[in-house]
Amino acid sequence: MQTRRLGxxxxxxxxxxxxxxxxxxxxxxxxxxxxxxxxxxxSIHRALDLGVNWIDTAAVYGLGHSEELVRRAxxxxxxxxxYVFTKCGLVWDEKRDINKTLRADSIRRECxxxxxxxxxxxxxxxxxxxxxxGDMAQNEEGWGAMADLQREGKVRxxxxxxxxxxxxxxxxxxxxxxxxxxxxxxxxxxxETDLLPFCEQNGIGVIVYSPMASGLLTGAMTRERAASLPxxxxxxxxxxxxxxxxSRTLRIxxxxxxxxxxxxxxxxxxxxxxTLRLPAVTGAIVGARSAEQVDGVMGGGDFRLxxxxxxxxxxxxx
Numbered sequence: 001m002q003t004r005r006l007g008x009x010x011x012x013x014x015x016x017x018x019x020x021x022x023x024x025x026x027x028x029x030x031x032x033x034x035x036x037x038x039x040x041x042x043s044i045h046r047a048l049d050l051g052v053n054w055i056d057t058a059a060v061y062g063l064g065h066s067e068e069l070v071r072r073a074x075x076x077x078x079x080x081x082x083y084v085f086t087k088c089g090l091v092w093d094e095k096r097d098i099n100k101t102l103r104a105d106s107i108r109r110e111c112x113x114x115x116x117x118x119x120x121x122x123x124x125x126x127x128x129x130x131x132x133x134g135d136m137a138q139n140e141e142g143w144g145a146m147a148d149l150q151r152e153g154k155v156r157x158x159x160x161x162x163x164x165x166x167x168x169x170x171x172x173x174x175x176x177x178x179x180x181x182x183x184x185x186x187x188x189x190x191x192e193t194d195l196l197p198f199c200e201q202n203g204i205g206v207i208v209y210s211p212m213a214s215g216l217l218t219g220a221m222t223r224e225r226a227a228s229l230p231x232x233x234x235x236x237x238x239x240x241x242x243x244x245x246x247s248r249t250l251r252i253x254x255x256x257x258x259x260x261x262x263x264x265x266x267x268x269x270x271x272x273x274x275t276l277r278l279p280a281v282t283g284a285i286v287g288a289r290s291a292e293q294v295d296g297v298m299g300g301g302d303f304r305l306x307x308x309x310x311x312x313x314x315x316x317x318x
């Protein structure tokens with residue numbers, strides 16, 4: 001795959017990175033259900049086989065388990081070492097309840113824990129997972145702590161996830177933001193309004209998450225499957241997987257399937273390619289839970305939609 005420079009960093013990343021949210025396994029608030037660890041590691045290896053050169057994870061995914069799986073996958077990989085990105089700011093207690101905090105001492109503890117779980121001397125990209133809404137002072141404290149960790153060499157580059165333009169502008173006054181990670185897909189295109197233009201104007205890299213809308217745009221989701229998602233899968237509680245939203249989305253999937261068939265591509269690959277069409281977007285995070293799923297979506301990084309195909313998709317957005 002071709003690579004793109006991520007923001008102000010020295011990292012040239014492939015258009016697609018492996019997302020490890022779903023492989024965190026069951027038993028926590030935003031789980032995707034049961035996950036086989038062997039299949040998870042095989043899925044990472046398959047993505048690396050196909051040329052992907054970065055993995056995105058977070059401490060909270062599986063309450064540490066995803067980071068441990070990423071470590072095992074990287075240590076068991078004989079090729080070039082991929083970049084490993086992770087996140088902080090969501091902590092859990094002995095009851096497995098998750099809370100947000102951006103206090104400096106917490107971020108430092110979280111960083112040390114992630115370094116141990118990943119078994120690395122420095123994290124390639126460390127990201128604040130969520131801002132504290134309504135508490136700009138704590139967001140400022142958290143970003144200052146991230147800058148300290150970067151100066152100390154514990155992390156190489158620093159970024160944020162789910163921050164708005166006001167929060168990004170605040171952070172830029174303290175230390176340069178390497179990247180933003182917003183949700184972006186045909187189902188949730190809101191980042192186009194102000195976030196993507198702001199990042200493009202300020203040299204901030206963008207790695208979008210959920211480009212296939214958490215499975216809705218892969219072509220494998222049906223109304224019946226959505227209605228029968230197990231209670232342990234967070235998507236069973238999401239309005240996106242319920243009516244009337246899911247019917248609108250499945251009409252989009254029909255068009256994605258039609259476009260993909262002309263190129264031997266899956267609906268998911270078309271959906272991912274659509275998110276990469278804008279120059280502001282550096283890369284897209286694509287999750288998978290098996291090597292077979294990897295084969296069905298990772299090709300989106302090298303697939304380019306024509307202007308006519310983009311127009312067909314845009315027409316369905318209303």
